[in-house]
Amino acid sequence: MASSTVTSSQPNRPARPNLAFRRVRGQRSPAEFAALVRRAAREIGERVSCDARYIGRVEAGEIRCPNYAYERVFLHMFPGRTLTDLGFASRSSVRGRGARMDEEAPLADTTSPAHTTSGAHGVSETHGVYEPYETQDRQDPQNPYDMHHDHEESDVLRRAFMTGGGATVAAASLAPLGLPHDALTAGRPSLRAGTREASALEEAVRRIRLLDDRHGADGLYRRAAAPLRTAYALLDAGATRQATADRLHLGAGELAISVGWLAHDSGRYDDARSHYAEALATARMTGDPALEAHAFCNTAFLARDSGRPREAVRAAQAAQRVARPLGSARLMSLLALREAGGWAGLADRTGCEQALVRAQALYGRGPCDADPEWMSFYGEAELEGLEAQCWSTLGDWQRAARHAGRAAHLQDPHFTRNIALYTAELADDLARGGRPDEAATAGMRVLDLLDEVQSSRIQTMLAGTARVLLPHRRASGVSTFLERHASLPRMT
Template sequence: MVTELPAWAVRLRAERRNRFWSKKEMARRLVAAADEETRKCLPARETIVRRIKAYEAGHNQPRDPYRLLYTRAFGTSEGELFDMPQAPCRPTLDDVFAKLPGSDALTPLPTRAGRRIGMSTIADLSARVHRLRLADDVLAGGDLLQPAFRELDAVTRLYREATCTEHTSRALLAVIGELAQISGWIASDAGRHEQAANVYLLGIRAAREARDETLESNLLGSLAYQTANLGDPQEGVTLAHAALDAAGPHAPARARALAWDRLAWAYVKVEEAEPAMRALEEARAALEQRSGEYEPAYLYWVDASELQIMEARAFTELRRPLRTVPLLTDVLDRYDATHARELALYLSWLVVALADANEPEEAARAAWRMFDLSKDVASDRTARRQRVVLDRLVPYRDVPQVREVIDRAR
């Protein structure tokens, strides 16, 4: 499923192409636009080219000094290129809650005329939410978007209209929070990113009112992950820290491991390798502390293999293919083939790592498998990774196996 690129990404690419500049020439122009002090701080030309590719693919907006360098190179204003000035990069949690949609979804009606509900209803609703999670393991966001939001609408309506005890009301709020998390994840996978963010924020509010810090951490971490990937990565770091704070030192081991895992990825997206590696170590240490404690059902998927995959993805983004390839190969050899979307996504990182390791034939083989798995998957994430894979294979298009993959994909 291919979605439209952000308007600013389209403009950056169009401005470059209108001048008949290659990405290498664009990198040279950006360096030339820098003053002497800034030029000393810029990375190698190859790194700038990779940044240009990422910007034009819509992965994240340029931050200073690159925003300023783009405006100088193109002879235009920041507003014309990026629509609006860059937002402050480190909001407080109050800033996050200020973004909540102006909805009455969690405001009970003054006079509740609906049926009275008890904990048996909560148990039934929790089971429905978990079935939706399990469905997301084997189906993509485009397949589950409508049923997920029907469930969310029904449960929030029940909260507003039904009568119940305070204990049951808090339990129902927790169900809303859990349903908001999986619905937001599904919406994000379907390419509905603004809708996903609003639903995550609704869930955070529900978790706070339910006084469920572990659930709040899970929702903040999910929002951090989307923001780091598709919005401002620095804001993703802030949100990931908030998720870690919400979990606290006494949360279940899997919850703490997941919060550290999200923080590691956010640091990867801002290209801060040391804190990313430290966060991955903390995630592993947290997971090793499991001791038969109670864990919410939504943490079922957090295990050593998932942390290994995140570590491999981090090494891929940080251009360390010799660390990535053995990690991913080990996990993928035993990964459940029914989880086609996840398997395709993880293969995409293996393709990039193999290309970085100058193994184009092996990269082409992994790409074949990735495209086969994802061809009927209604997922925006796999569509984005397909574009990343193709971009990474282009320098090897003279290799017959690679050229065949590129021609087939196009």
């Protein structure tokens, strides 16, 4: 670390909150502001995986200077302002410093590219140079999940993750968690985990969620199982400090839920149930109410989808009991919707309506800093979409179609899968409500999205719509929809 101009103790000083950045966020929640950042990135052709946690770390001062991708996005969002105006340190003040020597990292890791520097780094930044305090999107050539340092490479990695096989996928799955393949196979990692492994685990959860938002679950589930195995291998190996162990347990639990959701959305209900149960056990072992509420939330959703509505109600109510002290009205709103779905499955219209009213009232309280990071998908569109599903289950097709149409219209374009889901719901409600021509038009929009989205749930819904429309072949557009639907590859 000869090029460093600071002592090794300086990077460990307490972070200074970035009040300027907090002011520009205004009344938006961290999750809402993160969505604006992602949208601005798309406008200028950048790719950032910004989420509520990243915004929180910026505001806490943990990220002193953003990487180049985020810099371009922030300057695009706030024209005329500099990084300094947004509360960041100037790049020249951090350029050339080596990565922090992680107090938790084993000595064997201190020679890795992310932990070394040379005098040349003080002159110009290159790939592999770690900007202090920026860990979410650092340009690390050893992290195949980092899709920000090279757009062409990111496309290759995404395609490998979606459709590839063999060594390419294995490398993309295992490397982010810092374990060699032979150590994982043996189930005995050679080193105890430190903050680098915990951060990589957290990033794996974000990447899986991001890919699912864009492409659906079917192409991801099998590949996502490898990082989950790695996560539990890390837990078995132990951590260097209790704080790291807590992060690993939380990361493993969230990853289990993410992998469980991929199984759920691709129709593998038994696998999903197992993963959710694993996350719930992890939450209870560590006494983490937020993780427990998340696991119960997904368990309720799965129970509804797999024909166990009474279990859905019980799981949703359990989630609400656990989540109430957390202080997130938006979380309580989502959990009320999960309960409403269970009541609808029991054909209890009164119970469903009461839960829906509660969900809407809680949602109306607005976002807050206590909202969990994983809830970034939950906005007005999702509220409308879940309500549509309740009315559809109760057989009120007209009301269901109205809410599904609103959901598709309101959804952020980033969530391609959800747009396809809501539009498929709309098509089915219209078909069952006696409006075959409108149903066919909506169905065609879903078919247009299936090149990007792989979801057994959506394909199953579309198949049901096609069956309902069969007697209406002569209606405008219906025969075209049926012919195009019939040409789809069979689900395996």
